[in-house]
Amino acid sequence: MRIIENLAEMRETAKGIAVSRRSCGLVPTMGALHDGHLSLMRRSSGENDVSIISIFVNPTQFMPGEDFDSYPRTWEADVEAAEKNGVDIIFHPAPEDMYPSRSQTSVMVHGLTRSLCGMSRGQGHFRGVTTVVAKLFNLVQPTRAYFGQKDAQQAVVIQRMALDLNFPVEIIVCPIVRETDGLAMSSRNRNIPPEYRQRALVLRQALQLGRELVQGGETDPVVISNAMGEHILGDNEIELDYLEIVSPETLETVEKLDDLVLIAGAIKIGGVRLIDNILIGPNGPWED
Numbered sequence: 144m145r146i147i148e149n150l151a152e153m154r155e156t157a158k159g160i161a162v163s164r165r166s167c168g169l170v171p172t173m174g175a176l177h178d179g180h181l182s183l184m185r186r187s188s189g190e191n192d193v194s195i196i197s198i199f200v201n202p203t204q205f206m207p208g209e210d211f212d213s214y215p216r217t218w219e220a221d222v223e224a225a226e227k228n229g230v231d232i233i234f235h236p237a238p239e240d241m242y243p244s245r246s247q248t249s250v251m252v253h254g255l256t257r258s259l260c261g262m263s264r265g266q267g268h269f270r271g272v273t274t275v276v277a278k279l280f281n282l283v284q285p286t287r288a289y290f291g292q293k294d295a296q297q298a299v300v301i302q303r304m305a306l307d308l309n310f311p312v313e314i315i316v317c318p319i320v321r322e323t324d325g326l327a328m329s330s331r332n333r334n335i336p337p338e339y340r341q342r343a344l345v346l347r348q349a350l351q352l353g354r355e356l357v358q359g360g361e362t363d364p365v366v367i368s369n370a371m372g373e374h375i376l377g378d379n380e381i382e383l384d385y386l387e388i389v390s391p392e393t394l395e396t397v398e399k400l401d402d403l404v405l406i407a408g409a410i411k412i413g414g415v416r417l418i419d420n421i422l423i424g425p426n427g428p429w430e431d
């Protein structure tokens with residue numbers, strides 16, 4: 144496995160892969176790799192001749208006051224995990240190379256970034272994500288790129304960006320991987336203080352409650368949201384950021400549950416922001 148830190152070397156390597164007509168999978172990450180990332184890496188290495196992950200804690204997607212400084216960084220363990228999961232190249236660029244001091248350009252997907260995390264963290268968060276992912280696509284030239292469904296809005300936004308900017312890449316969204324007790328895997332889980340860990344399940348429980356209501360025939364999103372919100376707010380140390388029932392394509396709130404919907408939520412617990420979601424229609428799926 145190679146580690147590439149230099150942008151020109153990454154470009155040359157990508158060119159070599161393309162010239163030899165090999166397919167290339169890219170898993171963009173910010174490191175602190177967990178089983179969710181590992182599932183993306185394994186899929187990428189199974190489906191492509193060359194599998195690349197990027198590890199870059201992207202400063203532009205953290206808004207002022209967010210956890211850029213405390214975001215977990217576990218370089219040695221990440222290298223080992225990548226090597227064991229079929230990765231051929233780790234691309235690990237330096238912030239000053241990705242964002243030279245004179246750079247003035249960003250990539251922005253407009254409508255889809257207004258709701259959910261775009262509303263609570265600000266659209267600037269997604270501007271940072273799409274800018275760095277566009278740069279990674281340009282540098283790595285992947286045939287396929289892999290993202291997790293846990294960041295459902297991010298996946299939809301990146302799919303839109305790839306279409307709108309004609310990136311010749313297939314975006315593949317992989318299922319959420321969960322801890323044995325159901326907590327969605329996230330690099331930020333490492334920062335949950337132990338005394339809050341059990342209570343962090345409240346978001347997952349609320350989503351499951353939402354699903355049970357739909358399964359029981361409830362079609363009014365307000366009734367479902369209220370029940371889920373009450374469950375979360377039963378714990379007064381948890382801050383409910385948002386809980387929304389939206390179309391999985393437009394990310395706009397729905398009036399009635401007569402088609403597939405995305406129920407997505409974000410909470411803050413013990414100083415850590417967690418997100419989770421489920422996709423559900425009036426006829427299921429009932430499991431994820």
Ligand code: PAF
Nearest residue numbers: 171172173201272275294
């Ligand atoms: O999902 C993430 O880890 C990041 O948002 C991404 C896609 C690697 C961009 O920095």
